[in-house]
Structure formats: C-alpha cells, structure tokens
Amino acid sequence: MPELPEVETLCRQLKKIILGEVIEDVKIMDPKLEMIHDVAGKCITAVTRRGKFLEIHIDNDRAIVLHLRMTGRLLWQDGRHDPPPHTRFVILFAKGSLLCIDPRRFATVRTDFKSLPGYFHSGVVIEDPLCRFPADQLEEIARKRKLPVKSFLMDQRVILGVGNIYACEILYEASVNPWRKACSLSICEWENIERATATILKKAVACRGTTVSDWRDLFGRNGEYQHELNVYAHEGDPCRRCPGVIGRERLSGRGTYFCPSCQK
DNA sequence: TATAATGTTAGACT
C-alpha cells in the first residue's frame, strides 16, 4: 500500500506523538513478526524514513525498522481499545498505543534491522527524491539499462520510495511511455521525469497520501491525493491533455495506467 | 470462481 508519501505521512504524524515517550510493552500477535527485542523501557529518540522504510529510533544505534509492503497500516489509539481485525503487533505507551494492521501479512519489522530484507541495498542513486537532484545522474545509470523505464523508476536501488501509483503518475506528467527502455530516454526526458518526481511526491505528501483502497493515515483518515491522480485507477477516462483515453495494461505483473496517445 | 491489489525477492531464464 504505502509508497514514499504515505510512509512520510506516518513518519511526520508519529514524530509529533511518540518522540520522547517511553515504550511500556510490545505485544506481537503474528508469530511471523517476533523480531522486536528488548525495547520495553526505552525512550523514542527519533522517527525517520528511508525510502519506504520507517525507522523508530530507541537508542543511539538501535531502531525498530518496519516496511509495510502492500497492505500494512499503522494506527494510533488513545487509551486502551480492542485491536481491530488483522492487528499484527502493538507498541504500548503511557498515553496510547501504536498498532500495526496488515491483512496480507507481508509487512516486516526488525530491531536487528541489518537483517531486514532490502534495507541495505548498495548503490542507491537517489536517496531522497523529495529533494531536487541532477537528472544526469539518472541518465548515466539508465544508459546501460534495457528494462522498461517504469520498472527502472520502481527499482529501489534507483530512486528510494517510488512505487506503482507514483511511477504511473510521474511518467504521465513527463509524457513518457512506461514501456520505453530506460537507455532510450534523452537527457531532456530525464529532466522532465526528475521535475515530475519532485512535484508529484511533494504534493502527495501535502495531501497525506493516496487512498484508492487500503491506505489510511495514523489516525485512520483517508489521504487526499487520489483526487489529483491523472492516470492511476482512471482506465477508460479521457486524457486531460489530449484526445486519448487512459488505458491499463500489465507491465511486469503490475497494473500500469497511461495515455497511449500522448505518452511517447 | 477468477482476478487483482499501493512491494520485494529468490531463482529461472537470456
């Protein structure tokens, strides 16, 4: 479910609530996730994000690091309530509880996060796409990659945090067809992609993410960026800038929305 | 009942 803007939303909301608070206890309901060790009594020293990973720091060199994958959610509850269905673990504080809810059970958590799958990718090109970056860095790496540009953008060793929804939106904004080989784009096209990436991700953060089905923020509220989507979940709608119609096709297993007439 | 879902990876294939 969550891509960079959704995880950033949780990060910002969580920071305001749990920074400086002490963990009273942790309850783990899913035996798959028994990877949180020795955190009771620890104080939260920072909450940060790296790509789609959320990092809850508990010591100078320790953190609870989680990845929500497809359907993971975090929910803050004041006081004590019954956990909703599919609650996988709960972190208890004096003033409330932080719940992780995940129907599909793909989410992963670790305190010894060096063993967390995907966490230490080597050779990440763009660490933080919320900041502007030189497009020629992308062009240089892409020059030797023959895979579709959409797969390239979603590769977590290239730009940290871009997933399926925002990759579709970025390529529409930049008027680039998702099936184009990464090595075939001009520097001008990479500049357009770079600009679209920063604009779209920043706006999506300001909107607290995109709710098309599962996504809810820390307080259970919908995001607002779904009202700004141009192509994702818009199959059959008229294109907003040409006479074309938005189509949906499968690209390496993922639903890919695009305008076949103006994305060249 | 069949299909698709906002992510990632191990292993197969080229």
Added chain:
DNA sequence: AAGTCTAACATTAT
C-alpha cells in the same frame, strides 16, 4: 557474468 523476468509470499475484495 550480468541483466531481466516470473512466481511466490497471504489475504481480501470485487
């Protein structure tokens, strides 16, 4: 050897 593709993970909703 390195780059790319596919199935699998587990479950719900349409």
